[in-house]
Amino acid sequence: MSSLTWVFFGVSQEGSKSGPRKNLRLLKANYIKEFTFLRQAEDPLDLKNCYLDLFSLQAREESAIRQAEIEAERIGVGVTAEAQNIFDALSKTLPVRWDKTVIVVMDQVRVSHPYFPESVSGGTPAANERVKKVLELERKRLHARGSSS
Numbered sequence: 001m002s003s004l005t006w007v008f009f010g011v012s013q014e015g016s017k018s019g020p021r022k023n024l025r026l027l028k029a030n031y032i033k034e035f036t037f038l039r040q041a042e043d044p045l046d047l048k049n050c051y052l053d054l055f056s057l058q059a060r061e062e063s064a065i066r067q068a069e070i071e072a073e074r075i076g077v078g079v080t081a082e083a084q085n086i087f088d089a090l091s092k093t094l095p096v097r098w099d100k101t102v103i104v105v106m107d108q109v110r111v112s113h114p115y116f117p118e119s120v121s122g123g124t125p126a127a128n129e130r131v132k133k134v135l136e137l138e139r140k141r142l143h144a145r146g147s148s149s
Contacts, residue, residue: 018148076101077112086115089138094131105131115139 004099109123109131117132
């Protein structure tokens, strides 16, 4: 018994239908969980006048995936909303990353739960003091923002 494999791309046309350029949105088949065939539509691609730069599309996809991975690394796992807000605030002025639930600043200073200046450890004394000062200012700013809401 032979099996039939379907290669499916969802294609939708966006914007105006007039003019030589059209925006098309392609959906990869492995992202489709289910679909219902409604009817055969006109081909949204005029194959005689259509050119898809597959290298450019692949580069854009890879760039979007890298950006999504970078953004995902900035989200703490198992941390409170307050901890995430502190991380986001610190990241505006200092290089930060998560090490589980610990905020690592400048690859040397660590800020542990409950993310107060007293929770800062490691790094040079100057770096440690700088992080404590920024953390204290950011906590005041977040507290003021929270109480004004």
